[in-house]
Amino acid sequence: SQTIHQWPATLVQPVGSPLSLECTVEGTSNPNLYWYRQAAGRGLQLLFYSVGIGQISSEVPQNLSASRPQDRQFILSSKKLLLSDSGFYLCAWSVLGGFYEQYFGPGTRLTVT
C-alpha cells in the first residue's frame, strides 16, 4: 500500500532563517506531488505541484520554492522565512492518469517567530 511521509512534524524557526521541509511517498511510481499551506482557521492554498522529476509548477509567487530531486521526493524550501510563512504545510500525491484524488501526508506545523 502507498504511504506518504512528511518531516519534521513541527518546526519553530526565527524570521530570516532558511527552511527545508521534506515529503516522500512509498508504494507508487511517477506520482503527481503537491505542496499546500493551510493558515490557521482557513482553507488550503496550493503552493506547488509537480508531474515529474525536475518539473515544478508554482501557483502563487512568494517566498518559497520547491524541488523534486527524485521521483518520490518533494522538498519545500525558503532562503529567508517571513512571519507570514507560518502555517500548516501539507504534502499530497495523486496517481498519474487517475481521477486525481489526492492523498495527504500528516503535515508540518511551522511557526515563524
Added chain:
Amino acid sequence: GDSVTQMEGPVTLSEEAFLTINCTYTATGYPSLFWYVQYPGEGLQLLLKATKADDKGSNKGFEATYRKETTSFHLEKGSVQVSDSAVYFCALSEGYKLSFGAGTTVTVRA
C-alpha cells in the same frame, strides 16, 4: 476557473443527529467530486468520491450524490457521533489539481 462553494460553519450537533453539509460547484467540464475530512492536527483524509453524474459516494456512514442538474454534492450522515467532529472539505478535480471549498467545522456534542 472551476470553483467550489460550501456552507459556512461552524455546525454544532448533538450525537445521533442528522448532518448535511451543502456543497455546490462551478465547472466548465465534468469534474470528479470529493469530500475530505480533517481531524485536529492531522492531514486531510479522502472520505468519499464520485466521478460522474448520479454517482453516489459513500464511506463510514457518509453519503454524497453527484447532481449535475443542480451542480451539487451535498454530504449527509444519518446519525453522527462525537468522533465525527472535524473539518470537512468539498473539492473538485481541475486537471492535475483540486479546487477546495473553504471547509466546514463540525462539532458533535455527547
